[in-house]
Amino acid sequence: MTSAPPAGPGVVKTAPGPAAPLPPPAGRRDVRRALTRALPVSPAVVLLLLFLAGPIAYCAYIAFTDLQLTGQAESSFIGFDNFKAAFKDDAFLNAVWLTLVFTVLSSLIGQNTLGLTLAVLMQRASKPVRTVTGGIVIAAWVLPEVVAGFLLYAFFRREGTLNAVLDWLHLPSQNWLFTLPILAVSFANVWRGTAFSMLVYSAALNEIPKEITEAAEVDGAGGWRRMWHITLPMIRRSIGTNLMLNTLQTLSVFGLIWVMTRGGPGNRSQTLPLFMYEQAFQKSMIGYGTAVALLLLVVGSLFSLVYMRLLRTEV
Amino acid sequence: MPGSTTLATRRNSRRYAADAGLLFVAAAFVLPLAWVLLSSVDPKADLKVKVPDGVTLDNFDAVLKPDITFTPLLNSLILCGGATLLTVVCAALAAYPLSRFRSRLNRPFLLTIIFATSLPITAIMVPVYALFVQVDLIDTMQGTIFFFAASQLPFAIWLMKNFMDGVPKELEEAAWTDGASSFQSLLRIVLPLMGPGVAVVTVFSFVMMWGNFFVPFMLLLTPDQMPASVSINDFFGNRGTVVYGQLAAFSIIYSTPVVLLYVLVARRLGGGFALGGAVKG
Numbered sequence: 001m002t003s004a005p006p007a008g009p010g011v012v013k014t015a016p017g018p019a020a021p022l023p024p025p026a027g028r029r030d031v032r033r034a035l036t037r038a039l040p041v042s043p044a045v046v047l048l049l050l051f052l053a054g055p056i057a058y059c060a061y062i063a064f065t066d067l068q069l070t071g072q073a074e075s076s077f078i079g080f081d082n083f084k085a086a087f088k089d090d091a092f093l094n095a096v097w098l099t100l101v102f103t104v105l106s107s108l109i110g111q112n113t114l115g116l117t118l119a120v121l122m123q124r125a126s127k128p129v130r131t132v133t134g135g136i137v138i139a140a141w142v143l144p145e146v147v148a149g150f151l152l153y154a155f156f157r158r159e160g161t162l163n164a165v166l167d168w169l170h171l172p173s174q175n176w177l178f179t180l181p182i183l184a185v186s187f188a189n190v191w192r193g194t195a196f197s198m199l200v201y202s203a204a205l206n207e208i209p210k211e212i213t214e215a216a217e218v219d220g221a222g223g224w225r226r227m228w229h230i231t232l233p234m235i236r237r238s239i240g241t242n243l244m245l246n247t248l249q250t251l252s253v254f255g256l257i258w259v260m261t262r263g264g265p266g267n268r269s270q271t272l273p274l275f276m277y278e279q280a281f282q283k284s285m286i287g288y289g290t291a292v293a294l295l296l297l298v299v300g301s302l303f304s305l306v307y308m309r310l311l312r313t314e315v
Numbered sequence: 316m317p318g319s320t321t322l323a324t325r326r327n328s329r330r331y332a333a334d335a336g337l338l339f340v341a342a343a344f345v346l347p348l349a350w351v352l353l354s355s356v357d358p359k360a361d362l363k364v365k366v367p368d369g370v371t372l373d374n375f376d377a378v379l380k381p382d383i384t385f386t387p388l389l390n391s392l393i394l395c396g397g398a399t400l401l402t403v404v405c406a407a408l409a410a411y412p413l414s415r416f417r418s419r420l421n422r423p424f425l426l427t428i429i430f431a432t433s434l435p436i437t438a439i440m441v442p443v444y445a446l447f448v449q450v451d452l453i454d455t456m457q458g459t460i461f462f463f464a465a466s467q468l469p470f471a472i473w474l475m476k477n478f479m480d481g482v483p484k485e486l487e488e489a490a491w492t493d494g495a496s497s498f499q500s501l502l503r504i505v506l507p508l509m510g511p512g513v514a515v516v517t518v519f520s521f522v523m524m525w526g527n528f529f530v531p532f533m534l535l536l537t538p539d540q541m542p543a544s545v546s547i548n549d550f551f552g553n554r555g556t557v558v559y560g561q562l563a564a565f566s567i568i569y570s571t572p573v574v575l576l577y578v579l580v581a582r583r584l585g586g587g588f589a590l591g592g593a594v595k596g
Contacts, residue, residue: 036497037416038380040408044468047405050464052431059442067445118340124326124333132343140344142577144526146547147566151347154354156468160362191344197422217322223329245433252437255544257530273437280441290445293438300435308429 020242029104056297063294067287075287082291092292093268095275099251102186110190112243115197119205120227120289122198134198138271147261152188153177156260177261185257189250196197196249204238205231237310244307251300272296323348348576360560363555374564383546384568391542391569394531395457398463403513405464406471411501413472413485414479425476431469434482440533449532454536463530467520478512479505518580522573543569 040125067075086092118137122130140148155161156176163173176184208231216226230237254273258265263278265272270278272292280289326341346364354360355374357367379382387578413421443462444453483511486508487500506513522529528544547569550562 012570028587036419040498040501041413044405044409045474047465048431048468049571051462055443055446056434059439062442062445067582114340118337121333121336124329126330126339128332129334130547132544133344136341136344136348138577138581139348139574142574143570144520144528144544144573146526146528146544147351147570150547150562150566154350154362157362161350162364164365165346186333199393215451220398248433248435252435254437255532257527259548269418276438278442280444286441286445288388289441293441293452296435296438299432300433300438304430304433307433308426311429313469 029203037251045205059188059290059294059297062287063291065287067290068284078287083295085288086291086295090249091267091270092275095270095272095292098182098269099271101182102189102253102295103247103250105183106186106189106193107246107264108243110186111197111246111250112239114190115242116201116239117147118194118198119201119229122202123205138195139190143192145192145255146191148188149256152184152191152256153254153260156184156188158219176267181261185269188256189253192256193246193249199241200238201235204235208234240310241307244303244310248300248303248307249298251303323457350485351566354560354563355567357560358550360558362559362564365480374393376558376559376567378546378565378568383549384543384565386539387515387541387543387546389527390540390546391544394459394463394542395521397456397515397526398458399521400465401460401464402471403517404468405468406475406516407501407506407513409468409472410475410479410583411497411505415484416495425473428473432473440529444533453534454540456540457534457591459534462534463524463527467523471516472521474516475512478509478515481512482508488542515580518576522576525573 055162062075064077064079065075066078066081085273088199122134125133143151153160155164158173158175158178160176162176168171174180207232212234213226213230216230221229252273253271257269257271257274261269267275273296276289276291276296279292280286350362350364353367354366356370358369358371359367359372360374406577412418413425435485447453447458447462452461483504487504490500490504491497493510526544531542532545535545537548543565547562547565550565
């Protein structure tokens with residue numbers, strides 16, 4: 001693969017304007033300067049092409065084949081058959097539904113709302129409480145994925161902490177990972193991911209000028225009205241970017257669910273990444289698993305494009 | 316002024332309400348964390364949070380052995396250290412022309428980078444596995460390092476460029492007039508001035524990879540090459556009954572480096588860690 005296609009001779013065109021340090025000289029020096037400027041980008045571009053763009057292109061190719069893990073001499077091109085099969089496959093539709101439930105519950109509602117609530121409360125709370133709560137929530141975020149998975153496995157197990165607390169409160173306990181596995185992993189994702197939203201919203205709230213909220217307070221606007229009419233409109237861009245990033249993050253959660261439930265019992269917590277893994281490796285259908293991966297990638301790309309539009313003024 | 320007193324009392328009562336709310340959430344969040352801390356020193360640990368009868372370091376003693384702890388941690392270090400080094404060097408080099416020189420390719424390149432930043436990498440692990448089998452990179456440290464670095468690069472370039480934009484260009488122009496090359500000014504002027512930024516990119520990349528489970532889980536097959544994120548599974552798999560105390564002790568040993576790194580960087584930069592470039596909304 002050639003190095004650095006995006007940094008070819010096109011770089012020569014130094015934009016004229018006040019910010020250009022020197023007027024562009026002509027001829028060979030110009031080309032040489034363009035090359036020296038393009039050179040530093042090339043290692044990154046090579047890595048990205050070989051190990052990121054390459055697999056994505058390969059993904060788009062084998063999704064249309066019947067590639068299998070074992071015993072196949074060669075694979076053949078089968079067009080959209082994998083996708084047609086997927087949409088007739090109850091296990092796939094189940095995974096789509098569970099992914100939707102997992103994303104809405106844990107990301108859109110859980111992480112986002114709890115993160116905003118924590119950030120708002122932190123603005124008013126006393127310093128020690130703020131520090132302690134912030135520290136605990138961030139600790140949950142910093143821990144490695146698998147460790148977080150084990151901690152919440154211990155929390156939700158029949159003999160685990162949650163049931164001990166419920167017993168103590170004289171509330172009925174149950175085997176959470178068996179009766180409500182998707183709810184348990186969603187809570188786990190909230191536990192693990194809320195810190196990010198909290199930090200985003202804390203930063204956004206700190207940028208709102210104090211005078212504005214104080215003026216509204218003196219004018220007699222209550223807490224909810226100030227929140228609804230002043231705070232939320234002023235941080236709407238943060239809300240947008242945060243929702244996008246949370247959703248993308250949640251779409252690709254694998255380790256957390258794998259450790260807690262392996263997608264089970266049965267397939268009652270099998271979201272798309274786990275379904276993809278099962279099809280490709282436990283059932284050896286790489287082509288089919290990759291078709292699912294491609295769908296996930298397309299959905300992710302759509303979210304990513306929306307995210308870029310939200311950020312467009314920044315580039 | 317009576318008006319201000321009521322405002323002040325209202326603020327006080329609001330503060331108590333906020334404190335109470337935060338403490339409630341903190342209590343809920345702390346339970347799983349308390350389990351790992353208490354169980355690691357509990358001789359009879361199970362799955363519940365409870366104060367141990369006696370404190371023991373036996374659990375740590377039991378796991379601090381080459382095959383359980385040291386080899387996986389060393390593997391993690393080689394894997395994440397190598398990939399982080401590659402990421403930071405490539406990102407610093409790539410960010411420099413993007414930040415310093417105007418070109419009509421900058422914008423498309425940056426847009427591609429942001430787009431790639433938010434792609435769900437999990438989705439491509441199956442094709443990456445298939446590809447690695449074809450090109451004989453499966454079950455190799457270097458293959459995994461390259462893939463790790465590539466997956467982290469878009470975000471690292473983006474962060475690095477934003478930090479680099481904060482270094483004023485005038486300082487470099489003086490060096491240029493003295494005959495320094497771009498590479499020299501990057502190395503001697505820009506990177507030292509953006510030290511904290513480089514530290515953030517480094518720590519962030521390292522922490523992301525240290526905790527990542529799926530990538531090594533897919534790309535490495537030999538047990539002796541497994542990093543801690545995957546080897547921790549063994550506590551459940553082939554060791555028979557799970558010894559929860561040892562699992563907790565290992566979890567603490569494995570998590571400590573990233574927690575310390577986070578604290579180090581977060582204190583230096585205030586709360587904005589990792590959010591510097593990504594979500595200036």
